[in-house]
Amino acid sequence: MSMVDVQAVRKVYRRDAQEITVLDGIDLQVPEGEFVALMGPSGSGKTTLLNLIAGIDRPSSGKVIVAGTDVAQLSESALAVWRSRNVGFIFQFYNLIPVLSATENVELPLLLTSLGKAERRERALTALKVVGLADRAGHYPRQLSGGQEQRVAIARAIVADPKVLVADEPTGDLDSKSAEEILALLETLNREFKKTIVMVTHDPRAAERAHTQKHLEKGVLKA
Amino acid sequence: MKFLPFVLKHLKRNWVRTTSTVVAMAVCIFLFCTLQTVLREINAQLESANAARLVTRHAVSLVFSLPLSYGARIQAVPGVKSVANTTWFGGSLPAKKEGKAEGDASTTDWSSFFPNMAVDAEPYFAMYPEFQMPPEQYRDFLGDLQGAAIGKKLADKFGWKVGDRFFLESFIPPYRKSTGPFEFVVRAIFDTDTGKYPGTDTNIMFFHFRYLYESTGRRLNAGTYTVAIDDPNKAGSISKAIDGLFENSDAQTHSETEQAFRAGFIAMAGNLALLLNSIGLAVSFTILLVTANTMSMAVRERRTEIAVLKTLGFPSALVMGLILAEALLLGFLGGGVGVFGSQALMWVIMHSPAKDMLAGVGLSTLAIKPAVGLLGMGVALVLGFAAGFVPALNAYRSKITDMLRTV
Ligand SMILES: Nc1ncnc2c1ncn2[C@@H]1O[C@H](COP(=O)(O)OP(=O)(O)O)[C@@H](O)[C@H]1O
Ligand SMILES: [Mg+2]
Numbered sequence: 001m002s003m004v005d006v007q008a009v010r011k012v013y014r015r016d017a018q019e020i021t022v023l024d025g026i027d028l029q030v031p032e033g034e035f036v037a038l039m040g041p042s043g044s045g046k047t048t049l050l051n052l053i054a055g056i057d058r059p060s061s062g063k064v065i066v067a068g069t070d071v072a073q074l075s076e077s078a079l080a081v082w083r084s085r086n087v088g089f090i091f092q093f094y095n096l097i098p099v100l101s102a103t104e105n106v107e108l109p110l111l112l113t114s115l116g117k118a119e120r121r122e123r124a125l126t127a128l129k130v131v132g133l134a135d136r137a138g139h140y141p142r143q144l145s146g147g148q149e150q151r152v153a154i155a156r157a158i159v160a161d162p163k164v165l166v167a168d169e170p171t172g173d174l175d176s177k178s179a180e181e182i183l184a185l186l187e188t189l190n191r192e193f194k195k196t197i198v199m200v201t202h203d204p205r206a207a208e209r210a211h212t213q214k215h216l217e218k219g220v221l222k223a
Numbered sequence: 224m225k226f227l228p229f230v231l232k233h234l235k236r237n238w239v240r241t242t243s244t245v246v247a248m249a250v251c252i253f254l255f256c257t258l259q260t261v262l263r264e265i266n267a268q269l270e271s272a273n274a275a276r277l278v279t280r281h282a283v284s285l286v287f288s289l290p291l292s293y294g295a296r297i298q299a300v301p302g303v304k305s306v307a308n309t310t311w312f313g314g315s316l317p318a319k320k321e322g323k324a325e326g327d328a329s330t331t332d333w334s335s336f337f338p339n340m341a342v343d344a345e346p347y348f349a350m351y352p353e354f355q356m357p358p359e360q361y362r363d364f365l366g367d368l369q370g371a372a373i374g375k376k377l378a379d380k381f382g383w384k385v386g387d388r389f390f391l392e393s394f395i396p397p398y399r400k401s402t403g404p405f406e407f408v409v410r411a412i413f414d415t416d417t418g419k420y421p422g423t424d425t426n427i428m429f430f431h432f433r434y435l436y437e438s439t440g441r442r443l444n445a446g447t448y449t450v451a452i453d454d455p456n457k458a459g460s461i462s463k464a465i466d467g468l469f470e471n472s473d474a475q476t477h478s479e480t481e482q483a484f485r486a487g488f489i490a491m492a493g494n495l496a497l498l499l500n501s502i503g504l505a506v507s508f509t510i511l512l513v514t515a516n517t518m519s520m521a522v523r524e525r526r527t528e529i530a531v532l533k534t535l536g537f538p539s540a541l542v543m544g545l546i547l548a549e550a551l552l553l554g555f556l557g558g559g560v561g562v563f564g565s566q567a568l569m570w571v572i573m574h575s576p577a578k579d580m581l582a583g584v585g586l587s588t589l590a591i592k593p594a595v596g597l598l599g600m601g602v603a604l605v606l607g608f609a610a611g612f613v614p615a616l617n618a619y620r621s622k623i624t625d626m627l628r629t630v
Contacts, residue, residue, distance in 0.1 A: 056534055056623040077538050084536025091627075095531045099232040109535045111225055156535075 002065075003164060003196040004030035004053055009062030011048050011219075022048045024219035026062070032163075035190040035197045037207035040216035046200040047168055049216065053198055054087050054166045055079050067163050084112050088157030088195075090167035094149040096141040102128060102152045103137045109160045127155035130193075131185060147178025154185060158195070165189065167199040171206050183209045226541075230548050237521065241553065244517045248557020248603055249564060251510040254503045256565035256599040260591055262500075267422030274455040276350060278309075278484035279448040279465055282475035288444035289474050294343075296468055302453050302461045307347035308432050310446030312339045314391030317404050337377055339391060341432040342449075344372070348429075350451040353420045360385060360411035368434045370410035374425025378412045385409050400439050450478070507606065510557075514610035518550050522614035529618045530626035543619035547611045554607020558600040565599070566591045 011023035022045040030036050040046050051057040052064050055071045064071045067086045074082055096105045106124040115123070128134050131151040141149055150170060157165055167186065171179035187209055189195045199210060207213050215222040234241045279297060281287035291308070298306045316335045344365055348354060356364075356372065363385075364370040373383060383389065392404035407430060415423040436443050452461050462478035469476045522529070532542050569589045572578060581589065591599075 051624055054534070077540075080533065080536045080538050082536075083534065089534050091531075093527075095527055097528050097531065099236040100229070108532075111229075112536055117225070 001032065001068075002029040003032040003034070003067060004028065004198065005063070005065040006049070006053065007063040007065070009049075009052060009059045009064060011045070011052065011057075012060045022219055023052075023059070026219075026221055028214065028221060030196060030198060032196055033190070033194050034212065035187070035210045036199065037210035037213045038198060038200045038216060039202060039204075039207050039213055041202065044216045045219050046202075046216055050166050050168050050198060050200050053164070054089050055083050056089075084109060084160060086162050086164060088154075088160070088162040088165045090150070090153055090157050090165065090170045092169040092172045094141070094146070094153040094173075096149055096152055096156075098141050100140075101137070102133060102139050102141075102144070102155075105141070105152055106155045106159050108156060113160070123159055124155075127159040128152070130158065130189075131155045145178070146174050147181055150174065150178070150182050151185065154182070154189075158189065158193070163196060165195045165197045167197065169200055169202070171201065171203060179203075179206065226545060226548070230545055230552060233521070233549060234552060240517055240520070244514055244553050245557045245560060247510050247513045248554060248606065249560035251503070251506050251606070252558045252561025252599045252603050253564045253568075254506055254561075255602055256562050256591055256595055257568060258500055258503055259595045259598065260565070260569065260589060263592065263595065264589065274458060274480050274482055275452055276481040277450040277452060277458060277462055277465070277478050278481050279450055279476050279478040280446075280484070282466070282477040285447070287474065288446050289448065289476060290444055293469065293474075293476070294445065294448060297448055297450055297465055300461060300464050300468065302457050302464075304451040304453055305346040305349060306451075307343040307350060307449045308341075308445040309343075309347065309449045310341040310432060310435070310443075312341050312391070312393050312398055312430075312435065313395045314339045314393045314398075314405065317390055317392050335381075337380075337426055337428065339428040339430070341435040341446075342429050344429065344431055346451075347449065348372075350449060353415050353423045354413040354425075355415065356411045356413035364410035367408060367410050368431055368437070369406060369408050371407040371428055371430045372411040372413055373409055373428045375412060375414040376424070376426040377428055378409070380426070383409050383412075385412060397441055397443060398435060398439065405434070405438060449481070455480075507602070511606050511610055514550065514553060514606060515613070517553070518546070518611045519614045521549070522546060522618055526621075526626045529621065530623045533623045534627075539619045543615045546615040546618055547608065550607045550611020550615070551604055552607070553610075554603040554605075555600070557607075558603025561603065562591065562596045562599045566596070 006026055006028040009023055009026040010021065013020045013022055026049060028049075038046050038049065048057070052059055052071070053066060055064075055066065055074075058072050069082060069086070071079065071082070096102075097108070100108070103121065103124045106127050107120050110120040110123060113120075125134060125137060128137055131154050133148060133151050133155065136144060136148060136152075141152070144152065154170075165186070170186070171182050174182065183206055186197055186199065190197050197210075199206070201207050279289070279293075281289055288310070294306050294308060297303060315337075348361070354372075354374075361372075364372045371389075377383070381389070387409045388406060389409070390404035390406050393399055407428075413425065415425055417423070432445075450461075450465070452458060458480050462480075465478045466476050529542055532545075533539065569591065572581070573589055
């Protein structure tokens with residue numbers, strides 16, 4: 001069974017009277033435990049597709065079934081609950097919350113669970129250990145390097161133990177050494193923790209780390 | 224609540240902005256509470272005035288007095304029950320407590336100023352059921368030309384007991400005598416039932432007009448006449464009838480209900496209050512803008528953060544709630560500081576010489592009533608809510624994908 005099953009998806013944006021078709025009939029199956037790289041030129045619709053898979057956007061038509069749930073069928077609030085349990089999102093610009101320490105950032109998704117304070121702390125620390133930043137638990141984002149920030153962001157994405165990780169150009173803002181570390185970390189999460197990963201990138205070296213590569217061009221997927 | 228630290232951290236990080244907003248809010252609530260307290264005190268005074276009593280004064284100004292012969296003529300007007308000469312003495316305690324001043328005007332001790340009135344005691348107290356005293360004290364007071372009936376608050380303030388003597392000297396030249404201040408003996412101490420007569424102030428003293436008249440040796444007039452009437456509903460026509468009597472005399476009169484009289488007396492204070500209230504309103508509006516600006520800046524800066532929270536699965540309502548909580552907290556802090564500041568100011572005034580000046584115009588107790596304090600907090604919270612509502616609603620409505628798109 002596919003962890004991600006995108007069927008005949010179209011996404012059309014309306015700007016004034018003008019219609020822009022960003023995704024034009026996409027079919028994509030990602031089996032459980034897979035590590036897919038989604039490539040393509042800027043403006044080809046990579047982020048749009050990733051957002052649909054992550055359940056933060058809805059298709060104009062077609063189906064997006066992730067972890068057995070038809071995402072488009074859910075109400076706004078049900079979708080929020082579903083996201084908190086099933087998807088971990090990794091952004092290009094890390095998007096940590098500046099007023100919170102590393103631990104507090106990682107703990108954030110757990111605030112939506114019924115876990116007690118001590119257990120939330122413990123799980124956040126475990127996640128930080130997985131990304132190798134246990135010693136920076138009390139640091140604030142401005143006290144961390146870009147690579148470290150992204151690792152905290154990855155810890156935040158995995159702390160609630162989602163089945164799917166989506167990453168939108170996770171190395172796009174990093175130097176090659178940090179990028180290398182992030183990619184290695186994603187590989188580990190895929191191999192050891194069995195996370196299904198969909199990663200958008202336009203860096204061929206990053207894409208090589210994935211098992212499969214998909215190319216998006218003008219709203220259509222090429223093998 | 225597990226989200227409180229999250230809200231607090233945001234306020235703390237932007238502490239300059241937070242502090243300035245809280246201070247602005249506090250100033251607003253401070254003004255509000257202080258004005259409300261003073262206004263309420265003034266209104267209580269007005270409400271304590273009785274519509275079944277008229278005050279007849281000189282038509283031109285309170286500065287001029289009325290002939291003593293008017294008393295009997297007013298008494299003859301149909302509907303008038305009784306008339307009492309009521310003359311504001313304007314006396315204060317001489318600086319030297321032993322009295323026997325050297326006839327020097329500078330001996331006046333202004334800090335212990337309190338209202339004191341020379342009256343026709345018998346009709347006057349008959350008109351004022353508000354003032355209650357033991358019958359034997361009242362009898363002694365009537366029987367002693369130097370006798371003084373003093374209110375409970377006044378007695379407490381100076382520690383005066385029945386039988387104590389004190390001196391008063393007026394700053395009004397005709398009410399001064401060459402032999403020095405007037406000597407009085409406390410003969411009666413009256414109190415009031417604040418439940419039945421709220422707003423009645425017992426920080427006041429009455430004595431016999433006859434004592435004033437005889438001691439000065441001058442042909443004194445009456446400051447005002449207090450007139451009791453049969454039917455409060457006829458106050459208008461009786462006032463007209465009284466004023467009609469003296470239409471063609473040198474000293475024309477102006478009669479009105481005691482309530483209207485007091486209202487006129489504090490009209491200046493009232494106008495001031497109106498002015499201050501308008502200022503207060505303008506300030507509140509400014510604060511609303513300041514706070515709204517703070518909140519919308521806070522939210523605009525946090526577009527990405529809001530998108531992240533929603534991506535993580537925070538329900539839109541929770542995100543909205545967090546922003547509203549932040550705004551309400553600003554209101555709460557500002558309101559708390561404002562109410563506390565206002566109470567502190569009043570405490571300071573009530574423990575300073577200014578207290579007696581205020582008591583002289585009838586504001587003998589100034590303290591924030593719980594209702595005013597709560598109202599102040601309420602206003603602060605409403606301002607906070609109003610300021611936070613639009614940004615919070617925007618955060619609620621905004622789509623994740625729109626907010627994440629870097630422009
Ligand atoms: N909310 C939106 N409204 C209008 N156009 C959009 C919106 N989001 C994306 N687009 C357009 O869709 C196209 C694909 O965008 P995107 O998925 O971000 O591309 P990529 O991530 O591959 O660079 C772009 O032309 C972009 O301008
Ligand atoms: Mg993109």
